[in-house]
Amino acid sequence: MKHNITTGDAWGGLSATAVMLPQATAFGIALWAPYSQAPAVGALAGLITAIVLCFFSGFSKGTTGMVSSPTGPTLVLLSGALATMSSRGVSAPELAIDLAILIFVSGIFQILIGLSNGGRLIKFIPYPVVAGFMTGSAILMISSQLTMLEIQSFSFFIEKDLWIPWLTALITFLAISFLPKFIPALPGTVSGLITGVIAFHLLAHLTHFNYPAYMVVGSLPDISSINIVLPNSFADIPWKLILPISLALAILSSLDSLLTSVLADVATGHRHNAKRELTGQGLGHMLSALLGGIGGAGTTGATLTAIKSGGRQRVAPLSALFFLIIIALASPAAALLPISVLAGIIFHVAIFAMFERDVLAWVKRRTSRMDALTALLVTGVTITYDLMIAVGVGIVLALFHFVRAQFLSPVIHRRSTIDQLSSLRRRSEKHRDLLAKHNDRIIIYELTGNLFFGTVDRLFEEVNADLVRPAQIILDMARVQQVDLTAVRMFQHMSDTLHQNNGELIFTNVRSGKGLSIKVEKTLRRISPHHSGDYPVKTFIDSDEAKEYAENKLLEQLGEDNPALQRIEFEDSTLFHGLHEDTLAILKTAMEKVEIKSGDFLFKINDHGKALYIVIEGEIDILLPYGQHHYKRLAKFGAGSFFGEIAFLKPGKRTADAKAMHNTELLILSRDSFQQLRSQHPKTAIKLLMRLGREMSDRLRWSDSELRRLTE
Numbered sequence: 001m002k003h004n005i006t007t008g009d010a011w012g013g014l015s016a017t018a019v020m021l022p023q024a025t026a027f028g029i030a031l032w033a034p035y036s037q038a039p040a041v042g043a044l045a046g047l048i049t050a051i052v053l054c055f056f057s058g059f060s061k062g063t064t065g066m067v068s069s070p071t072g073p074t075l076v077l078l079s080g081a082l083a084t085m086s087s088r089g090v091s092a093p094e095l096a097i098d099l100a101i102l103i104f105v106s107g108i109f110q111i112l113i114g115l116s117n118g119g120r121l122i123k124f125i126p127y128p129v130v131a132g133f134m135t136g137s138a139i140l141m142i143s144s145q146l147t148m149l150e151i152q153s154f155s156f157f158i159e160k161d162l163w164i165p166w167l168t169a170l171i172t173f174l175a176i177s178f179l180p181k182f183i184p185a186l187p188g189t190v191s192g193l194i195t196g197v198i199a200f201h202l203l204a205h206l207t208h209f210n211y212p213a214y215m216v217v218g219s220l221p222d223i224s225s226i227n228i229v230l231p232n233s234f235a236d237i238p239w240k241l242i243l244p245i246s247l248a249l250a251i252l253s254s255l256d257s258l259l260t261s262v263l264a265d266v267a268t269g270h271r272h273n274a275k276r277e278l279t280g281q282g283l284g285h286m287l288s289a290l291l292g293g294i295g296g297a298g299t300t301g302a303t304l305t306a307i308k309s310g311g312r313q314r315v316a317p318l319s320a321l322f323f324l325i326i327i328a329l330a331s332p333a334a335a336l337l338p339i340s341v342l343a344g345i346i347f348h349v350a351i352f353a354m355f356e357r358d359v360l361a362w363v364k365r366r367t368s369r370m371d372a373l374t375a376l377l378v379t380g381v382t383i384t385y386d387l388m389i390a391v392g393v394g395i396v397l398a399l400f401h402f403v404r405a406q407f408l409s410p411v412i413h414r415r416s417t418i419d420q421l422s423s424l425r426r427r428s429e430k431h432r433d434l435l436a437k438h439n440d441r442i443i444i445y446e447l448t449g450n451l452f453f454g455t456v457d458r459l460f461e462e463v464n465a466d467l468v469r470p471a472q473i474i475l476d477m478a479r480v481q482q483v484d485l486t487a488v489r490m491f492q493h494m495s496d497t498l499h500q501n502n503g504e505l506i507f508t509n510v511r512s513g514k515g516l517s518i519k520v521e522k523t524l525r526r527i528s529p530h531h532s533g534d535y536p537v538k539t540f541i542d543s544d545e546a547k548e549y550a551e552n553k554l555l556e557q558l559g560e561d562n563p564a565l566q567r568i569e570f571e572d573s574t575l576f577h578g579l580h581e582d583t584l585a586i587l588k589t590a591m592e593k594v595e596i597k598s599g600d601f602l603f604k605i606n607d608h609g610k611a612l613y614i615v616i617e618g619e620i621d622i623l624l625p626y627g628q629h630h631y632k633r634l635a636k637f638g639a640g641s642f643f644g645e646i647a648f649l650k651p652g653k654r655t656a657d658a659k660a661m662h663n664t665e666l667l668i669l670s671r672d673s674f675q676q677l678r679s680q681h682p683k684t685a686i687k688l689l690m691r692l693g694r695e696m697s698d699r700l701r702w703s704d705s706e707l708r709r710l711t712e
Contacts, residue, residue: 012065012311013318018190019302020069020319021326023349024050026342027070029217030144031078031294035092039339040218046070047220047327049293051320053284057298058316060280063261063272065307066298067316068281072354073252074295076137076382078102079144081245085238100289102242102249107285109250114278119258129394130259131356132375136382136390138354145169145343164203165215165340172196172344177352187305189345196341217337220327228290253285253297254278260298267307301353370401407454411447412462413479418442418554423547424633426641428574434558435551442472442550444543448479451487451515460490467494470502472550476509476543483515485527492524499535504553507539508546544633567617568640570667575614575642575691586684590677591667596620602658602666609647609654610671612692615639618664623657631657645692648674 028046029039046069053068078099085098113119176192183191204211261272277298285295306315362372374397381390419439427435435442443466451459466473473494477483495505507520517523521537540546570576570591571584579587596602596618603609605625613620619638623631634656637643647654651671678685 006310006312006314008310009312009314009318012306012309012315013067013322015187015309016067016302016306016311016315016319017322017326019187019305020050020067020299021047021323022189022193022342022345023299023302024069024323025217025337026345027072027075028294029339029342030141030346031070031075031082033339035082035086035095038218039214039216040220043217043337044220044327045292045294047323048291049288049296051323052288052291052293053281053296054316054320054323056280056284056287057257057277058280058314058318058320060276060283061313062274062277062280063257063264063298064268064270064313065311065315066257066260066264066272066277066303067306067311067319068257068284068296068298069302070294070296071253071256071299072141072349073134073137073256074249074297076140077245077249077252078295079140081241084241088238090238096292098237098242099294100292101237102246102289103293103295104286104289105242105246106249106253106295107282107289109247110254110282110285111279112282113250113254114275114282117275119254119274119278125255125395126371126374126398128362128371128374129378129398130255131359132378132394133382133390134354135356135359135375136379138350139379139383141346141350141354145346164200164207164209164211165338165343167203168196168200168338168340169344169347171199172341173347176345176348188348189301192345192348193337193341196344197336197338200338200341201336211338215339216335217339217342219332219335249295250282253281253295256297257281258298260300260303263300264298264303264307267304268312301349374398374401403454406450406452409449409455411449411451411455411459413446413448414444416444416446418444418547418551421547423551423636424544425548425551425636425638426574426643427551427638428568428640431555431560434555434560438554438558441470441554442474442547444474444476444547446476446479450482450484451480452482452484453486456487456490459487460494463494467497467503468501471498472504472506472553473498474506474508474543474546474550476546477507477511477514477516478509478543480511480514488515488523488527491520492527495524495537504550505537506546506550507537508541508543510539542633548636566639567665568615570614570616573614573616573640573642575688575695579687579691583684583687586677586681587669587688588667590673591669592673594666594668596660596664596666598660598662598664600660602660603654604657605654607654608651609644610651611644612642612648612669612674613637613644613658614642614667614669616665616667618666619661620664620666621659621661623659624655625657636661642695645696649692 024046025043026046028044028049029042032042032045033039050069057063057066057068081102082095082099085095090098172192172195175195176188179191179195180186180188203209257277258272258274261274261277264270265272281297288294288296302319306319311318356375359372359375362368362375374394377397378390378394381393417439418441419436421444422435445463447459449455463473475491491505498505507516510516510518510520512518517526518539520539524537538546538549540549570588571579571581576584576587591614598618602613602620615637617639619636620643621633622635622637622643624634625631635643643658648669648671674685674688677688
């Protein structure tokens, strides 16, 4: 797709440059100032980084509207690396070479992270860990600026007019905080920069303060003076120190950039490409290292400013162009830029852009207290030891918190007996009474969450009382996310225990890819080929089939015939049982006998219906079709039951399919036959309607109880 430069891109690039300019120069100076590098050299290093990262990030088209420059976390990491190398006696020129190699190698690592889709893994770093190292980085940044604006003694502070830089930093900080409320068109950092420069030079003039050269940036080196940084000998490079820090910088920069990418996506409505973005950032780091730049990443404040100003696809390359123009034309103006102004900018960035104040709110809430502890621990390790070690500690702690939460999470969503959660099969009053009387012999456990080594023992303890008696236990796995080997072995043990007590373990709603085969018995055999159990382990597609199977088996154990094989004559059916034989004879003459083969449909949805059906033998499933070749079973009618009463009372379209599951024999009472019956035998017709009303009332009560159960 071709993208043309728009007015919005131009304004966005200009706005982003205005926001990044103070930050880029401030971070460059803050990095190199402790090592006697001229402030102008550090400022130029920061600007080079912004130019190169914006150029490559923009042309990679990884994130719409994103701009990049030196950032606080990368500054803290590189400052720690330079401090470590300096403590080993490395001179300033050698430090520059070692730092360049470190950043160059980190660029290679970042490209590899992008090409290997490592950006997806980086996104899984928990937010408390991110908040912790950002807060720790903010504290370290503030500490570094306090060191630069040192106070040897109060009298020295007053006599040498060192209060002027401190006051300038404070004025800059306040200007960034409050001036945007009065001048919203001007970015806060630009307001602070202008106000701070004016305040510093005005105070110096009024107090006749002859400030030393180190208090201002000084003129930037000419752009032609930039040289390619190359080592004289690779043998002298401290690779054992550089390689792990390079990897840490690549991860940190990638994380910082991807967080900014997510915010840019929200602001633009586009979707970033992590692979492209990280590859562009990696190439930018490699060239930045060769030109004497430092590390960086996508910057949130400048990115959102650019997007609000209309910047989109070309905003980053235009920002790089504006930086080049500033270096070429405005270099002498840097001689008037006080270091203390940049310190004020760093203070503001650290406190308002990086310091996570919500941690205090997390501490107050019991549910988020562990997250607060993680953030505070990462902050402490960042300040006292090392940034990436802190991130590692935070991730380990977050994983521990996650595993602990899994250990404590419930594994049983609900325990029900068959009288609370019966099948959809319509049964005779006798069978309903038997099932209600022995309801504790069929138990349904609806499991939930992850079943692994940390939760299966608790599950076994909770179901153990039902394992040591002749019960059928149905495990509904619909809400289960994952099952590990320990859980599978526990299922095997549960099945053995139940079998020894004349019970049975039944599975339903098992999903493939969750640690079990769709047929659980197959999984049990595979993990233990020499398992002694020679009995089948039933698995059903849905819970209703499992419950019907368990009910049928219980009825058989109680001496009843298998309902699927039963034949119940007309006079013993649910609707007509107990009527006088004369009434039965009249009703029977009004009915028509029909036989349906297994698999055939008695009627289908939207067919016109006006008949009542009584099942004499076989089974009819009432199915609601959805999608293509998919059905939801609404009810099952076996021998002795009836259905079709709604269409019989008020003829109209059928609302579901009726399918024979076995060879089925039915009696049909049509609406026309009933009208004739009503005119010839009105008392018989009234008795039929009374019986029909009573049975429909029972069904309505059952439907009401089901609706109540679903709301639990």
